Amino acid sequence: MWLRVESDPVAQFARWYERAQAEVKPLPDAVALATASRAGHPSLRMVLLKGFDAHGFVFYTNYRSRKGRDLARNPRATLLFYWGALQRQVRIDGRVERVMARESDAYFATRPRGSQLAAWASPQSVAVAGRGTLERRFAAFARKYPGTVPRPPHWGGYRLVADAFEFWESGEDRLHDRILYRRARSRRWRIERLAP
Numbered sequence: 001m002w003l004r005v006e007s008d009p010v011a012q013f014a015r016w017y018e019r020a021q022a023e024v025k026p027l028p029d030a031v032a033l034a035t036a037s038r039a040g041h042p043s044l045r046m047v048l049l050k051g052f053d054a055h056g057f058v059f060y061t062n063y064r065s066r067k068g069r070d071l072a073r074n075p076r077a078t079l080l081f082y083w084g085a086l087q088r089q090v091r092i093d094g095r096v097e098r099v100m101a102r103e104s105d106a107y108f109a110t111r112p113r114g115s116q117l118a119a120w121a122s123p124q125s126v127a128v129a130g131r132g133t134l135e136r137r138f139a140a141f142a143r144k145y146p147g148t149v150p151r152p153p154h155w156g157g158y159r160l161v162a163d164a165f166e167f168w169e170s171g172e173d174r175l176h177d178r179i180l181y182r183r184a185r186s187r188r189w190r191i192e193r194l195a196p
């Protein structure tokens with residue numbers, strides 16, 4: 001079967017994403033994020049995609065986490081969606097930048113109070129003495145911020161600005177479709193079919 005291929009990879013992604021929203025359960029927005037340290041050590045974890053458009057793909061996290069430390073030194077990253085119900089995966093390579101503070105503020109303000117307090121209480125990716133430490137910190141921030149919880153300066157969004165996309169769809173007899181889009185120097189997208 002021939003895949004219908006859009007000339008713009010973001011339009012292609014939007015079409016697949018819409019299907020995933022309708023058919024993939026749970027968490028169609030869950031995506032693996034690969035980073036690498038300056039020394040080239042890879043690491044991988046799941047995050048939730050919170051938005052995308054022609055400018056890039058946005059997720060939120062703690063800037064001091066392991067991923068945050070990696071990205072501060074090496075902004076190259078890859079996102080990988082796997083939508084099993086559709087037998088599809090999408091890989092997106094690019095360079096990551098922080099979103100504007102006011103964009104992070106706006107998103108943080110929409111989060112439940114518990115999530116907001118947890119962003120203060122949890123020094124993500126750092127060893128803690130025990131669960132009690134986290135609970136005490138959470139309670140202390142709840143007392144400190146009885147009303148509106150401000151966004152912690154170390155918590156916010158990243159935007160992956162894509163320079164390559166690969167759309168993979170399972171095919172008969174393992175002749176899967178693989179469509180690669182690469183940003184050419186002219187800023188136009190070059191489209192190739194890869195062997196599965």
Ligand SMILES: Cc1cc2nc3c(=O)[nH]c(=O)nc-3n(C[C@H](O)[C@H](O)[C@H](O)COP(=O)(O)O)c2cc1C
Pocket residue numbers: 027030043044045046047048049059060061062065066067068124125
């Ligand atoms: C389905 C799923 C979604 C997740 N979404 C996020 C997220 O959006 N942001 C985040 O910081 N961590 C998220 N996590 C936790 C991360 O996978 C990870 O444990 C955490 O960010 C610390 O990663 P690091 O030590 O590599 O920086 C999610 C985990 C799962 C299983």
